[in-house]
Amino acid sequence: MTRHRTFEELGAPLPSPEFRAATDAIVANIEQVIEGKTATVRLALAVLLAEGHLLIEDVPGVGKTKLAKALAKSIDCSVRRIQFTPDLLPSDVTGVSVYNQETRDFEFKPGAVFANIVVGDEINRASPKTQSALLESMEERQVTVDGATYPLQIPFMVIATQNPIEMEGTYPLPEAQRDRFTARIAMGYPDMGAELAMLDVHGRHDALDDILPVSDATAVRRMIATVRDVHVADAVKQYAVNIVTATRESGELRLGSSPRATLQLLRTARAVAALEGREFVLPDDLQALAVPVLAHRVIPTAEAQLSRRTTDAIIAELVHRLPLPSDRQPRSPYDTRTAPPRGGQQQQFGGR
Amino acid sequence: MNQRKHLTLIAAGAAFLSALPLWNVFEKSTWAIQSFLVVAAMCGVALLVRSLRAPTWAPTAAMVGAGLLGLTWLNSSSEEYLGIIPSPGTFKHFGSLLSTASTEMSEYATPVGDRPGFLFLATLGVAVVALIVDLFAVVLRRPALAGLPMLAIYSVPVTVTTESTSWIPFALGAVGFLWLLVTDNVDRVRRFGRRFTGDGRDVDLWEPSPLAAAGQRLGALGILATLLVFLPFAMPAGVIDSIGAGAGGGGGGIGPGGKNGKQVSMFALLSGQLNRDKAVDMVKVTNVSNDPNPYYLRFNVLEELTSRGFNAKPITGGKPVGSGLPAPGWDPSVKTTTQKASIEISNELAIYFLPIYTWPTKLEKIDNNWSFDPSTTVVFSSKQTTAKKKYTVEYTRAEITPDDLRKAPAVKDTDAALRGMMTAPANNVVKEKVAELTKGQTTQYDKVKSIYEYFTQANGFVYDTSTGGDSSGTSIADFLKNKRGYCAQYAAAFGWLLREAKIPSRVAFGFARGGTRQGQTMTLTNFNLHAWTEVYFQGYGWLPFDATPSQAIGGSVATSYLPSAANDTIDPADENLRNRPNGNPSSSAGPGAVSDPGNNPGDTGGVGGSVNGASLLKSLAVAGGWSLGGLLLVALLLSPALVRGRTRRTRLQSAAGPGPGPGPSLDKAEPGVMVLVANDQAARSQAHHAWDELVDTMVDYNVPTDDAETPRATVTRLVTKERLRDRAEQGVRLLSTVEEHARYARNPLTGGQLRSAVDDVRAAFAARASRKTRVLAVILPPSVLRRWRASTSQHSSAASLRLGQGWDKLMRAISVRRVVARRADR
Numbered sequence A: 001m002t003r004h005r006t007f008e009e010l011g012a013p014l015p016s017p018e019f020r021a022a023t024d025a026i027v028a029n030i031e032q033v034i035e036g037k038t039a040t041v042r043l044a045l046a047v048l049l050a051e052g053h054l055l056i057e058d059v060p061g062v063g064k065t066k067l068a069k070a071l072a073k074s075i076d077c078s079v080r081r082i083q084f085t086p087d088l089l090p091s092d093v094t095g096v097s098v099y100n101q102e103t104r105d106f107e108f109k110p111g112a113v114f115a116n117i118v119v120g121d122e123i124n125r126a127s128p129k130t131q132s133a134l135l136e137s138m139e140e141r142q143v144t145v146d147g148a149t150y151p152l153q154i155p156f157m158v159i160a161t162q163n164p165i166e167m168e169g170t171y172p173l174p175e176a177q178r179d180r181f182t183a184r185i186a187m188g189y190p191d192m193g194a195e196l197a198m199l200d201v202h203g204r205h206d207a208l209d210d211i212l213p214v215s216d217a218t219a220v221r222r223m224i225a226t227v228r229d230v231h232v233a234d235a236v237k238q239y240a241v242n243i244v245t246a247t248r249e250s251g252e253l254r255l256g257s258s259p260r261a262t263l264q265l266l267r268t269a270r271a272v273a274a275l276e277g278r279e280f281v282l283p284d285d286l287q288a289l290a291v292p293v294l295a296h297r298v299i300p301t302a303e304a305q306l307s308r309r310t311t312d313a314i315i316a317e318l319v320h321r322l323p324l325p326s327d328r329q330p331r332s333p334y335d336t337r338t339a340p341p342r343g344g345q346q347q348q349f350g351g352r
Numbered sequence B: 001m002n003q004r005k006h007l008t009l010i011a012a013g014a015a016f017l018s019a020l021p022l023w024n025v026f027e028k029s030t031w032a033i034q035s036f037l038v039v040a041a042m043c044g045v046a047l048l049v050r051s052l053r054a055p056t057w058a059p060t061a062a063m064v065g066a067g068l069l070g071l072t073w074l075n076s077s078s079e080e081y082l083g084i085i086p087s088p089g090t091f092k093h094f095g096s097l098l099s100t101a102s103t104e105m106s107e108y109a110t111p112v113g114d115r116p117g118f119l120f121l122a123t124l125g126v127a128v129v130a131l132i133v134d135l136f137a138v139v140l141r142r143p144a145l146a147g148l149p150m151l152a153i154y155s156v157p158v159t160v161t162t163e164s165t166s167w168i169p170f171a172l173g174a175v176g177f178l179w180l181l182v183t184d185n186v187d188r189v190r191r192f193g194r195r196f197t198g199d200g201r202d203v204d205l206w207e208p209s210p211l212a213a214a215g216q217r218l219g220a221l222g223i224l225a226t227l228l229v230f231l232p233f234a235m236p237a238g239v240i241d242s243i244g245a246g247a248g249g250g251g252g253g254i255g256p257g258g259k260n261g262k263q264v265s266m267f268a269l270l271s272g273q274l275n276r277d278k279a280v281d282m283v284k285v286t287n288v289s290n291d292p293n294p295y296y297l298r299f300n301v302l303e304e305l306t307s308r309g310f311n312a313k314p315i316t317g318g319k320p321v322g323s324g325l326p327a328p329g330w331d332p333s334v335k336t337t338t339q340k341a342s343i344e345i346s347n348e349l350a351i352y353f354l355p356i357y358t359w360p361t362k363l364e365k366i367d368n369n370w371s372f373d374p375s376t377t378v379v380f381s382s383k384q385t386t387a388k389k390k391y392t393v394e395y396t397r398a399e400i401t402p403d404d405l406r407k408a409p410a411v412k413d414t415d416a417a418l419r420g421m422m423t424a425p426a427n428n429v430v431k432e433k434v435a436e437l438t439k440g441q442t443t444q445y446d447k448v449k450s451i452y453e454y455f456t457q458a459n460g461f462v463y464d465t466s467t468g469g470d471s472s473g474t475s476i477a478d479f480l481k482n483k484r485g486y487c488a489q490y491a492a493a494f495g496w497l498l499r500e501a502k503i504p505s506r507v508a509f510g511f512a513r514g515g516t517r518q519g520q521t522m523t524l525t526n527f528n529l530h531a532w533t534e535v536y537f538q539g540y541g542w543l544p545f546d547a548t549p550s551q552a553i554g555g556s557v558a559t560s561y562l563p564s565a566a567n568d569t570i571d572p573a574d575e576n577l578r579n580r581p582n583g584n585p586s587s588s589a590g591p592g593a594v595s596d597p598g599n600n601p602g603d604t605g606g607v608g609g610s611v612n613g614a615s616l617l618k619s620l621a622v623a624g625g626w627s628l629g630g631l632l633l634v635a636l637l638l639s640p641a642l643v644r645g646r647t648r649r650t651r652l653q654s655a656a657g658p659g660p661g662p663g664p665s666l667d668k669a670e671p672g673v674m675v676l677v678a679n680d681q682a683a684r685s686q687a688h689h690a691w692d693e694l695v696d697t698m699v700d701y702n703v704p705t706d707d708a709e710t711p712r713a714t715v716t717r718l719v720t721k722e723r724l725r726d727r728a729e730q731g732v733r734l735l736s737t738v739e740e741h742a743r744y745a746r747n748p749l750t751g752g753q754l755r756s757a758v759d760d761v762r763a764a765f766a767a768r769a770s771r772k773t774r775v776l777a778v779i780l781p782p783s784v785l786r787r788w789r790a791s792t793s794q795h796s797s798a799a800s801l802r803l804g805q806g807w808d809k810l811m812r813a814i815s816v817r818r819v820v821a822r823r824a825d826r
């Protein structure tokens, strides 16, 4: 169970056609269960390949649990499902040391997080203490119980679902905690055709029972290696930094994105590029990912909240405006955004 | 604050530039140095005050102060406090400078020397323009309005100078105005931060937006105004002169209120025209009724006499010519004949007064835009000029003998208008002279004759057209002393002396006889322009008396009431003299000149040929200069197109690459498959060039561009919104794929037919664009203009930034605020 997460451990990157075939198979498999949600499914897969965690936030009954389970079931790896309830204990998540009478020693009983894919359903129903036990292991990819540290497996992905509407008796994740999730997606209602198809296919029995794993942990590790290998040009890195900086400087946001967000944005962009069969990241990838990756981490100002501006809208508009960085074109002299600070000019007469 | 400072600087610069055409008015550039100093002082003070966060009126007030100090310093009267603070004496000095300037204006032909009055006037004018431009452009943020004062000073040289002039200062002035407009437009947009289109897309700085449209309208207005002023200078010299003359003549005081001060131009017009290098045909007169001895063709008269000389009185009366002309009220004993002449004016004479023979009874073929004023017998219009007019005039000729006039009763001074023309401003020289000349003369006629005879060569008077710019000045007292002058001075001096003798007189302007004759048709040129005096006799009205020596001018005509004037009789051969291409019609060929050859500098008989040759050379040089200027203008207008063409060629050549190399290329591969080449910088720059060309083409054809948009998104937009299809769609997809790889991939693509792709897209844009867009894309490509505007504005803001930084440094060094702050803290 003890694994060292080194690059070699991931295995050799998959050649492009194989990668394509493998990812397409996973997507197709999930789509047998979830109707008409290709983009969401692909994004979920991208998060897995970007070594991130996914937060699915939407109203009840739109297939959140279904998607999480379908993704878990498509990959032949260890899967654990935790139904979060108010009485769930941290040790249920991380594990506990129990005294073994035979060996006369403490023995570690691993909790639910010791799996490749952990489905945390209704995560906002658990107490903050339990929530944070999960969230810590998500970030550190290891669990420390009674002084002993136990690393988690690769791949390790938490797919959490939460319902934002019914707030009674819930402990909503604080924004700082949400930062641990690479992306937040909303399922959204299926369109009419998809809903009809759902009635036909899933009317009688659960399609989840029909599907079989189409990939395994080893393949996923190699896929991750492939994703890590995707090229990111300097201009794209600059663009990522610019986007994140823009969230920090926006007048509508009280809290901008963290450097962790920058990192995860680029990682997810790599995964998306790879899923599209590209060997390099495009600014378009970043644009497409800005909302799912950044919107759940930022906090709008009171005014923005009052005018009912969602963070999704704020981030989308921000990205829409931000010019592409280009090393070939000098910065426009009329660019009034984020002027580089000039040596203390502001403070010169500041002592008045 | 920084933008205001930037604009302050530019407003001052633009105001100064707009004054540059004054270069044509002055001989030296002292005026420019002085004006520059004053404007610089004003600008500096405005910058200072604007950096202090003073109230809005403060910079303007400070500019007034700085301008005043500058003017005082440059024109000190030794009455200032501390040598620089203006005192009441200073303002008196300024007043006297202004009044000398306005007197001298009538006396000096351009280019003028560094007369203190003129210098003061010019500096004051530039300072006032700088102040108003700053007020409009910086305080009120209405730079288009700032164009008005700029236009005013800009157009001074156009109305003042009659010679063809250098166009470079005019071009610089126009550039100044455009600079102001462009910068303000940019600043105005910057004040709002970034701009977005309706759908929230961020737009490029120079992309049209409602705001930019306003700016463009202002810009167009500015260019139009510039062109209106500039246009005369893009035409042959003759037109310029006639326009100048028209502007000058037009102000003879027509209409209520009168256009004061323009009468100066009557004299200026005369001296300017007489001093021109070549003769231009102005009037063709056909003597229909065979008048044996027609008098001068007359168009205007000056009736008001002040210490500054004769001025036009605003004409208040007058009826449209269609309602008929009142017959002259002759005494029944006077023998009269009726004559008829048909007159044709050329394009070269564009004035608001109609040349007619005196005592007209009927005007034909002239519409009711023209009015007849019986008291001055002037036919005038406030709407039309005489250019290209053709009309006939019927007029009476009276045989009046000297004895008739001797018997004429004394002038009744009950008529207020007449009484006004019977007094002269006090002048001791004139007073003594008149007393001496009229001593012992009892009748008005004899007094007139006696004064008339004073202006003969026997008394030392010499005809000289070059006195316009004489250093001694040519006010009438000076003329009486120096005894050198040309017809206008003779006429004015004679009139002045008559008024001193309580005899009503006025100065008439028109054409003497002469020119070339063909049968009954006589052609009059600018050299035939003439001025003479009219004297009022009770019962006879206004009678012309020409005091200019008849031998000095070609077409002098004797009158029946002065049969044997002291001046010599006319030699008909003289009538051609004024056609000489020389400003001095007085010639050694005239009988009088033989007695006084040394006093007629300039033309002496035989040099006529060489003068002609020289003037041919000169006109060739002028023509060459103009065509060179024209070429330059065309080159200037075409340069955006040329620049665009060159960029396009180099880009497309580079995009086409060095041809199929040894490596794999797309040409050989099957369509749609591209070949990756190892990190190939050349391939990347090919792609960039092709993409840049695509973006510029979009700009040229008014397809929106967006620097927040990825190549991929651009293509999607071009295909969905701009509906590119088929080859154009394939082309644009290819371009974007290649550019995407060049920008973001490890290895760029190569071998695509980028060049033809760009051409296909361009063709598609052109096919959908309106004709105007298509033409503009070729002639004035927006992509080039946008880049130029951006760089202009970038450089000028960089300059102002540097200035501001220097300023801040200075402030830190002086640290007034800190001292004050510290004190305040205590």
Ligand SMILES: Nc1ncnc2c1ncn2[C@@H]1O[C@H](COP(=O)(O)OP(=O)(O)O)[C@@H](O)[C@H]1O
Pocket: A033, A034, A035, A036, A037, A059, A060, A061, A062, A063, A064, A065, A066, A067, A161, A190, A194, A198, A202
């Ligand atoms: N897009 C969809 N495609 C197929 N089935 C769907 C879809 N959305 C919802 N369902 C069905 O709705 C039911 C509720 O799904 P579930 O995942 O339990 O909802 P929740 O979002 O509350 O977790 C499931 O039976 C699922 O099959």
Ligand SMILES: [Mg+2]
Pocket: A061, A064, A065, A121, A161
């Ligand atoms: Mg559920």
